[in-house]
Amino acid sequence: MEDNSVLEILSPEEKKKELFLRQKHTLDLFLERHAISQSQYDKSLGDLRDKMGMHGVE
DSSP states (O other): OHHHHTTTTTTTHHHHHHHHHHHHHHHHHHTTTTSOOOOHHHHHHHHHHHHHHHHTTT
């Protein structure tokens, strides 16, 4: 979902999941471009999942 207007129709939980997926995508790009190490990625993703309660979301 690229268009922010689409976010207006989502439930709060769906918005939270979409935000998580966008942030995870950013981490994925950082790792892919070697801007962060695998251990930094793992820690950051784990922290993100913990703080957002998104365990089990890929």
